[in-house]
Structure formats: C-alpha cells, structure tokens
Amino acid sequence: MDDEATRARQELGLLLRRLNVELDAVGQRFADVHGLNRTDVRALVAIMDAARRGEALTAGRLGEAVDLRSASVTALVDRLERVGHVRRVRDPEDRRRVGLEMSESAMAAGAEHFGGLARDLVGAMEDYSDEELAVVHRWLEDMTAVVTRHARGERPPPPTGEGRGLEF
Amino acid sequence: MDDEATRARQELGLLLRRLNVELDAVGQRFADVHGLNRTDVRALVAIMDAARRGEALTAGRLGEAVDLRSASVTALVDRLERVGHVRRVRDPEDRRRVGLEMSESAMAAGAEHFGGLARDLVGAMEDYSDEELAVVHRWLEDMTAVVTRHARGERPPPPTGEGRGLEF
C-alpha cells in the first residue's frame, strides 16, 4: 500500500475522531439544556435503552452499565428522582431490589433530543444506495471490532483476512 | 423510502453509537492505565494535536479547547505538571502567557496508545477499494454535518439535496 493510499485511510480515522467529538457534544448539550451532568445523561440513556428492550433496570444493574459504585448510584438516582426524571419502584418479588422507571416527561425529552438526531441522520442517508450503505455497514463493523479490542486492551488484533483463504 | 430501507439506515445509526461508545472507552482506558481522569486525557490530546500542528498551546487556549474556566485549567496543568506530562514555559514575548509543552514520555505514551489504534484502523481498511473508501468518506462527512448541527442546537438541518438542481 503506497503512501497516498495510507494517507487516505488515515484521514478516515481523523474524520471518525471528529465525528466522535461531535457526538459527545450532543450528549453534553442535552446535559446542559436539562441541567444534568454527563453521568446523569449516560444513566438516563441506559435506563431508556433498557426500557426499549422491555426490562426495568435495577439500581445495581444501572451501576454496572455506567460503571459506578453503589454509593454513587444512590446519589445518582437521588438526583434523577429529585428532578422527576425517574421513579424508584421496589420489586415485590425480591424486596431488596429497587427498579427504576423513567417518567413520561424524561422519556419525551430524550426521544425529542436523541430521536430527532436519529431522524436527521436517517434523512441524510436518504440518497445513498443499498450498495453504498452496505459498504458503510461493513466498514463500521470492522472499525468497531478494532476499537473494541483497543478499549479492552487486547493488542494485537488478528492479522486481518478472516478466512478468505487462497493465501500462500 | 419504505420501512425496510429506513430500518437499514437506522441500524447504521445504532452502529455509529456503539462505535462512539467504544472510542470513548479507548480514552477511558488510557486514563485508567496512566492514572488520569478524562479531562486530563482530553487536555493531553489537545496539547498533542496543537504540537502536531507546530503551535504550543497557552493555558488560556487549552481552557477553551476543553471548556474549563481558568481556575480549573490551573489545577489541570498543576496535575499534569506534577506527574511530568507537561512543562510550563513562560512566553518571552508576552510574559503574561504560559505555554504548555508535552514531555517526551507523555508524547511517547500517547503515540503508543492512540497511534497504535490509528495504525490498526488503517490496517483494517487495507482491503477496501478506493471507491469504497470514497463512499465511507462522504458518509462520514454527511453524518458529521448533521451531528454538528445538533451539537450546536441548530435544528432543523437544510432540507437535503445541496443543489442537485432539477427539482420543482
């Protein structure tokens, strides 16, 4: 691979980094608008994602999702409950557990903010062909695989080519 | 656009979100490994980016880059200087200003961590054709434009089609 080809690929990496920064800024903006901090936003997103899958998060599982200790989760849920974004619901089956339910207003605010972004992203993909989207899809999965390994600290990655055979 | 086509585009949005999470995790890992917090990492990245462009950041510009008040920047630079990652260098031209220079060890650590990721990303793009990479490039720029508008709170986006003409 010559220098020019490498440079083009490096530029995609830089573009990806820039996109990452802007995506983080979207979350930051939601936090600013609603008087929350980044952890609170991450927690609300986690609760909303769980709700979308039909399961109600417990305090403990939320702590795993956002990587906080139980003391911090208690403070976190206190904050969110104080402003009316979530409710604590003791589980009748196991009364040690505390389920978390998002309020309708918080649900609506999240859908408005992040749903609006999703809608606009889909809109911006309108003119892409199926083939083009398939390329992007494959690229995103490949990049995610690499990034995930780095995030887990698992260097080095497998030496490319997942069984395309025919080599030597 | 039928439902299936929309669904495929929504899935790309989800993939992008997942990739964003993993990219953040890479930064978090660097922070963990080196005993830093996320702000410190963002600051080091900002200083390194500036250095790559040949300019030395001042304390004030670093504060703009990572969105911190001057009091926090002082504490931030204190932390980084204490562990030997940056040096304060008073500007001889304007002796109010404090330039920031990264130490060689910090430079090397950053290059090792993030440079390694960049290298692996480029490696994972090896088998993509120029045409495929061009599609990805265009897609990344389009998505960045949408996300950036949301991050700035500038809804709604321009109604698609940048002068493809022929419509009415």
Added chain:
DNA sequence: TCGATTATCTCGATCGTCGAGACATTATCG
C-alpha cells in the same frame, strides 16, 4: 506615564465519586 485590558493564579465553596460499613431481605444448609 497611567488607566484599561489581558493572562494566569489563589482562595473558598460546591458537587460527584468513592470506600467502609450498616441494614434489610433472601438463599443455603445443618
């Protein structure tokens, strides 16, 4: 030269996070 401006730092207060441990509930086992 002298006031206005700029760049950074100091100080005190606030808030998010944590470790240790308390408390209540449920599971396990003799």
Added chain:
DNA sequence: CGATAATGTCTCGACGATCGAGATAATCGA
C-alpha cells in the same frame, strides 16, 4: 426450622475536580 451466608441498597465521611470572585502581574493605548 433456625442460624449463617450472600445479596442489594443505602448512610456516612472523605477526597478531588470544578467553579466564581477576586488578586496579581504584564502588556497595550492614549
């Protein structure tokens, strides 16, 4: 069935990152 362990959450005290207000020092403009 009763004692003990395991589990899930919460309370408390401490620490550290951030901030606003204001101090300090250097530069610029008239």
